Amino acid sequence: MIELVQFPWSPFCIVQRRILEFSGRPFKIIDVSSTDRSRVWQWTRQRYYGVPILRDGKTVVFEVGEESQVIAKYLDAKLRLGLFPRELEGVQSVLWRHIENEIEGDGFRLNDIYWKEVVPKSEQVGFLRHKERKFGRGCIDQWRAGQKGLLKQLAGRLIPFEEMVMYHPFLLGNEPRFVDFDLYGMLGNFLYSGHYRLPPAHNHLKAWQDRMTRLKAETAS
Numbered sequence: 001m002i003e004l005v006q007f008p009w010s011p012f013c014i015v016q017r018r019i020l021e022f023s024g025r026p027f028k029i030i031d032v033s034s035t036d037r038s039r040v041w042q043w044t045r046q047r048y049y050g051v052p053i054l055r056d057g058k059t060v061v062f063e064v065g066e067e068s069q070v071i072a073k074y075l076d077a078k079l080r081l082g083l084f085p086r087e088l089e090g091v092q093s094v095l096w097r098h099i100e101n102e103i104e105g106d107g108f109r110l111n112d113i114y115w116k117e118v119v120p121k122s123e124q125v126g127f128l129r130h131k132e133r134k135f136g137r138g139c140i141d142q143w144r145a146g147q148k149g150l151l152k153q154l155a156g157r158l159i160p161f162e163e164m165v166m167y168h169p170f171l172l173g174n175e176p177r178f179v180d181f182d183l184y185g186m187l188g189n190f191l192y193s194g195h196y197r198l199p200p201a202h203n204h205l206k207a208w209q210d211r212m213t214r215l216k217a218e219t220a221s
């Protein structure tokens, strides 16, 4: 059985978790601490410490670069999900970079404002240290001070996605593609704390999100 190593509020883990749920195949979730990656390090034979990773029998699958989609492409090929049709590779590549940088950047900062409600107590010191080493001392307080502006920025950045799902059920047409799951994951992280809703003006996006939550693959074999 496929095993997904994750922690629950990670945007990139939500992407792979939803793809697996969508596939309808049984899989096992292995939660690791957001601050202790020893299992990931061990399973990847000291080649990776990020999450998510997958283990499928003897195969361990992990990303090889900031913009690779090794895990999603592995699942797509194995479970025949139709998420990466060749004719959409170009447009999907441009979109997933934007989704994983701009949308993710606003979303995780907004969720991190509530980090004490989200991160288990035993992981909090490691979490804060990791954030402050990466983004500077007091970064989360700065994000909290700028919360309104961040929310406005995210709402603006979501307008093109709202426009995309106005005329068809998924971002690129009538079928769900990788970028649908990618955006779903980034928004899942933004919404994780329970303190936010999608901007009310984006009602098509809300309907898309509900659709994505329920979606099951018909063609998976």
Ligand SMILES: N[C@@H](CCC(=O)N[C@@H](CS)C(=O)NCC(=O)O)C(=O)O
Residues within 6 Å of the ligand: 010, 011, 012, 013, 049, 050, 051, 052, 063, 065, 066, 067, 068
């Ligand atoms: N491009 C990677 C990004 C994965 C990523 O950034 N994961 C975060 C957790 S959300 C992580 O583990 N970062 C390394 C760290 O926390 O040390 C993917 O799609 O999986």
